[in-house]
Amino acid sequence: MNIRIALPSKGRISGPAVELLEKSGIGLTDNSNRKLFSNTFDPEISVMFTRAADIPEYVADGAADIGITGFDLVKEKNADVEVLEDLNFGQTRLVVAAPENSDIKTVDDLKNVKTVATEFPWLTNSYFKQKGIDVKILALSGATEVAPLIGVADVIADLTSTGTTLKMNHLREIDTIFNSSIILIANKNSLKEKYEKIEAIQTGITGVLQAEGKKLIMVNVKKENLEKVKELIPGMGGPTISEIYGNKDLVAVHSVISEKDVFQTINDLRKLGARDLLVVPIERILENV
Incomplete structure (x- = not known):
């Protein structure tokens, strides 16, 4: 049972997509060459590198079984695919923007576009139709920011994450058309015929995502302070508590905490007399397996 995964060959999501696969255990054997196809450490899984914009159609047509691409591209292509997971990175917005010196300042002004x-x-x-505004769409393949400046369009609809590029080009955001992020998609037939393998890949990727920003904290504490320690590090389903061989006064406590809480938690535990404290990176978390 062979599975082909489509990944972006370049651009802002290419590197993170490859890294996500590698962290999930699907390492590429010849990634350094970045060929059209790459084998992985799993003989049943291969990777196809292509344009992010083409991935929705390749997955819909069955040229690839699953793919990683932008939600905006899936919607734009109106691709008939199954969305398996929001990968929680690459957040961006498709916005309407007008020149700062134009009379278009609000959504109501768009009727003049x-x-x-x-x-x-x-x-x-689709956005302008919903608003009952009849406009001409000028489809460009890039550099849309220049269109109003050279007089070929009144406004643009473009992707932005921070708005910095729009401001640099003296453009003002008017409204958001669509919120997007990077998603994992699957061919609907492949999902039925190769469900077990695709589900395993999705589980591996989900485990990596769930582990992001989390640390495993391991500490020995006095039994008399155990309840207070539980309040400090409640964990995902409660901390794991183990007896320490040869010491009746201490117990070992293991718990998963947010990385941003590590500094304060360590200091709070020290005040309770905690000892032998370790903070360990987590590669993957699988809940409800």
Whole structure:
């Protein structure tokens, strides 16, 4: 049972997508060459590198069984795929933006728009149709920011994460069309025929995502302080408590905590007389397996 995974060959999500697969245990055997196809350490799994914009269609058509791409691209292509997981990175927004010196300052002003330049004609056209505004869509393959400056469009619809690029080009955000992030998608037939293998891949990826920003804290504490320690490190389903061989006064407590809480938690535990404290990285967390 062979599984082909489609990944972006370049761009902002290519590196994180490859890293996510590797952390989940699906390492690429020839990633350094970044060929069109790459084998993995699992002989039943291969990777295909292609444009992020093409991945929704490749997965929908069955050229790839699963893929990692932007939700915005899936919606733009209107691809008939199964969304398996929001991978919780690459958050971005498709927004309408107008020149700072134009009369278009609010959503109500969009009724005066005649032409919109965008790389996302389907999503953009749907947005203006919903508002009852008849516009001409100028489909571009890049550099949409320049369109209003050279007089070929009144506004643009473009992706932004921070808004910095828009401001640098003297453009003002008017409204958000669509919120997007990077998602894991599957071919619907593949999901039925190869469910077990695809589910295993999804579980591996989910485990990596759930482990992000978390640490395992291991500490020995006095039994008399155990209840207070439980309040400090409640863990995911409660801390794990073990007896320490040869010491009746101490117990070992293991718990998963957020990385941002490590500093304060360590100091609070020290005040309770905790000893032999370890903070350990977590590669993967599998809940409800």
